[in-house]
Amino acid sequence: MTSLTGHTITVEPSTAHVRAVHDGQVLAESRRPLVLRETGCPDRYYLPPEDVRTELLSPSDTRTHCPFKGDASYWSRPGAADLVWAYPEPKEEVAAIRDHFCFYATDVVPD
Numbered sequence: 001m002t003s004l005t006g007h008t009i010t011v012e013p014s015t016a017h018v019r020a021v022h023d024g025q026v027l028a029e030s031r032r033p034l035v036l037r038e039t040g041c042p043d044r045y046y047l048p049p050e051d052v053r054t055e056l057l058s059p060s061d062t063r064t065h066c067p068f069k070g071d072a073s074y075w076s077r078p079g080a081a082d083l084v085w086a087y088p089e090p091k092e093e094v095a096a097i098r099d100h101f102c103f104y105a106t107d108v109v110p111d
Helices: 092-097
Strands: 002-004 007-013 018-022 025-030 034-038 044-047 058-066 070-077 080-086 101-103
Touching: 007 092, 018 044, 018 080, 025 044, 025 101, 034 092, 058 080
Parallel strands: none
Antiparallel strands: 002 007, 007 034, 018 025, 034 044, 044 101, 058 070, 070 080, 080 101
């Protein structure tokens, strides 16, 4: 857990079954995501690269900076710019998310 001036981030392993689908195509599916909880933000699932169909994604030129997590890189699909991101070199406090993919739209699948 990291906490700076009232801003808290936790990263924990999850057993949730999560899936990312775009235009009817499954882009990722995992039963071993990491859940990142951050003050003022929705919970986000970070999926291991082995559970992401990276061959369906194209690297984007977009880069963003988060003062709490570090610099993010993005990937796109045709007609869907920057729908997934990852932190190749996250800050030490959230090192567990290194190279894990996070989608804007991820559904928890009931088992």
